[in-house]
Amino acid sequence: EAGVAQSPRYKIIEKRQSVAFWCNPISGHATLYWYQQILGQGPKLLIQFQNNGVVDDSQLPKDRFSAERLKGVDSTLKIQPAKLEDSAVYLCASSSNWGADGYTFGSGTRLTVV
Amino acid sequence: EDQVTQSPEALRLQEGESSSLNCSYTVSGLRGLFWYRQDPGKGPEFLFTLYSAGEEKEKERLKATLTKKESFLHITAPKPEDSATYLCAVQAKAAGNKLTFGGGTRVLVKP
Numbered sequence: 001e002a003g004v005a006q007s008p009r010y011k012i013i014e015k016r017q018s019v020a021f022w023c024n025p026i027s028g029h030a031t032l033y034w035y036q037q038i039l040g041q042g043p044k045l046l047i048q049f050q051n052n053g054v055v056d057d058s059q060l061p062k063d064r065f066s067a068e069r070l071k072g073v074d075s076t077l078k079i080q081p082a083k084l085e086d087s088a089v090y091l092c093a094s095s096s097n098w099g100a101d102g103y104t105f106g107s108g109t110r111l112t113v114v
Numbered sequence: 115e116d117q118v119t120q121s122p123e124a125l126r127l128q129e130g131e132s133s134s135l136n137c138s139y140t141v142s143g144l145r146g147l148f149w150y151r152q153d154p155g156k157g158p159e160f161l162f163t164l165y166s167a168g169e170e171k172e173k174e175r176l177k178a179t180l181t182k183k184e185s186f187l188h189i190t191a192p193k194p195e196d197s198a199t200y201l202c203a204v205q206a207k208a209a210g211n212k213l214t215f216g217g218g219t220r221v222l223v224k225p
Binding site: 004031033040041042043044045048055056091093095102103104105106107108 | 216
């Protein structure tokens with residue numbers, strides 16, 4: 001089975017610029033998650049989708065971050081405008097149910113804001 | 115608010131030197147406790163899910179145990195390829211599918 005695909009792998013932008021990340025989950029997985037992982041820390045949930053509906057976005061900084069999951073498959077996460085503190089790895093994950101078998105994570109996008 | 119604390123932050127072991135990692139948690143109604151392994155530049159890789167106190171699971175040199183307040187990941191006779199960051203996460207019954215992660219333990223096994 002193909003894994004969770006993310007692109008790009010790396011991105012360097014200047015502060016106040018915008019950036020977008022893309023995720024393609026495992027086929028058939030209804031639930032998709034975006035996590036932010038700052039260097040040396042554990043991942044923190046930004047947003048969770050069930051099909052194409054938002055289940056939890058309580059920790060998403062909505063003044064600058066946005067996400068969508070069109071047609072319940074692929075998802076994009078956008079940051080506009082970026083701040084220095086947004087430098088992190090952005091991980092996408094998917095699961096087929098409530099995650100009893102564990103989420104499957106992608107390799108992430110490493111964002112550096114300079 | 116669900117909280118997960120892992121200790122130690124870093125662990126250096128000689129090959130064959132067994133040790134344990136700790137994961138202390140506070141959650142209102144535990145649905146499951148998860149252990150993941152993360153290699154540099156990669157996403158976390160699922161290892162185990164534990165559901166109730168007293169449960170144990172094993173995979174090769176790894177054994178995870180669970181009590182009502184903490185979980186332990188025991189590494190028996192580690193090899194250099196066991197070097198990685200080990201992440202613990204909890205899933206609360208009232209929180210949907212959300213996982214709350216600890217900060218991880220970085221394990222380095224030297225030959």
